[in-house]
Amino acid sequence: MATYKSLKGQPIQVLTADPPAPVEGQVWVVANPGTASVMKGYALGTGSWASGGNLNTGRQNLGGNGLQTAALAFGGQVGSTFKGETELYNGTGWSEVADLNTDRSYVRGLGVSTAALCAAGITPPATRVAVVESWDGSSWTEVNDLNQIRRSGHAIGTTAAGLYFAGNIPPNTGKTESWNGTSWTEVNDLNTARDALGGGGTAALGLAAGGQTGPGIQVESWDGTSWTETTDMNAKKVSHGSAGLTQDAVLVFGGEIAPTNLTEQWNGTSWTEVGDMAAGTYGLTGTGTSSLALAAGRNPNSVATEEWTIPLATVSFDID
Numbered sequence: 001m002a003t004y005k006s007l008k009g010q011p012i013q014v015l016t017a018d019p020p021a022p023v024e025g026q027v028w029v030v031a032n033p034g035t036a037s038v039m040k041g042y043a044l045g046t047g048s049w050a051s052g053g054n055l056n057t058g059r060q061n062l063g064g065n066g067l068q069t070a071a072l073a074f075g076g077q078v079g080s081t082f083k084g085e086t087e088l089y090n091g092t093g094w095s096e097v098a099d100l101n102t103d104r105s106y107v108r109g110l111g112v113s114t115a116a117l118c119a120a121g122i123t124p125p126a127t128r129v130a131v132v133e134s135w136d137g138s139s140w141t142e143v144n145d146l147n148q149i150r151r152s153g154h155a156i157g158t159t160a161a162g163l164y165f166a167g168n169i170p171p172n173t174g175k176t177e178s179w180n181g182t183s184w185t186e187v188n189d190l191n192t193a194r195d196a197l198g199g200g201g202t203a204a205l206g207l208a209a210g211g212q213t214g215p216g217i218q219v220e221s222w223d224g225t226s227w228t229e230t231t232d233m234n235a236k237k238v239s240h241g242s243a244g245l246t247q248d249a250v251l252v253f254g255g256e257i258a259p260t261n262l263t264e265q266w267n268g269t270s271w272t273e274v275g276d277m278a279a280g281t282y283g284l285t286g287t288g289t290s291s292l293a294l295a296a297g298r299n300p301n302s303v304a305t306e307e308w309t310i311p312l313a314t315v316s317f318d319i320d
Helices: 004-008
Strands: 013-015 026-030 038-044 048-051 063-067 070-074 086-089 096-097 106-110 115-123 127-135 138-144 154-157 161-170 171-180 184-187 198-201 206-209 220-221 225-228 241-246 249-251 262-264 271-274 285-287 291-295 305-309 313-316
Touching: 004 013, 038 291, 063 115, 070 106, 070 285, 070 291, 106 154, 106 161, 115 161, 127 154, 154 198, 154 206, 161 206, 198 249, 241 291, 249 285
Parallel strands: 013 026, 063 106, 063 285, 198 241, 241 285
Antiparallel strands: 026 038, 038 313, 048 305, 063 070, 070 086, 086 096, 106 115, 115 127, 127 138, 154 161, 161 171, 171 184, 198 206, 206 220, 220 225, 241 249, 249 262, 262 271, 285 291, 291 305
């Protein structure tokens, strides 16, 4: 059996009290004469949602991408008016930047706040499109369209290697397309056609979660070639937000199916219900990681932003 020292390069420290400034992943044992020894570590604690800075333009069915401290929100709609506004979040507040070239709703984004894509959606009056625009940190430029027009799919990855999957044509579809930095190529479909879903990960290792078709709890994993059904979520989710940059760490939250403020976290094997959002919501965008996520906008035409944070904390381990 491998020892901790062989795996980590040093033995577990035996201390009389918790260290004053532990670092993530550090493990130690607190041992005092006459008391039971306790193994402890410095790891992620309990997550919760808190209010963030409001959007300048309240809206729903918008797109977004990036991190909790550096995110973009773009597109969406206010009533029957489709929007092209783009806003940049710095961890505290939103600033208006250059608009999309094509005003649209039900869009999806991938990438980071300085290099992003906005894909598909609906333009006035209610026309599904395959339009894709690229963001360079200051402006949007039209690039090659998706092969399939649609709305309400999901996108993951980067501007060099991305994936767009599912959506409504109509009908709902499982079509998946891969982006190589220049153009889109059709690859293997999802097993369950759907729209209004979430997910996370990369173009090589991704996750699709929930959506409008069937029970709405279905989850599929992407291995770079094909989709495989995996463990279902605990509750149905449609038009929800999601965050996660790796396949084994994804957060899903909100949605239009009660309970509408529920948050679930994926660890690569199973889903766990965690802290609820402050308000039940759908039609929002989500971005960030499973431990530092951002939710912005919602129905009806809200400016609300919520930040999800899992802080590092000292935790005890069961060593039986």
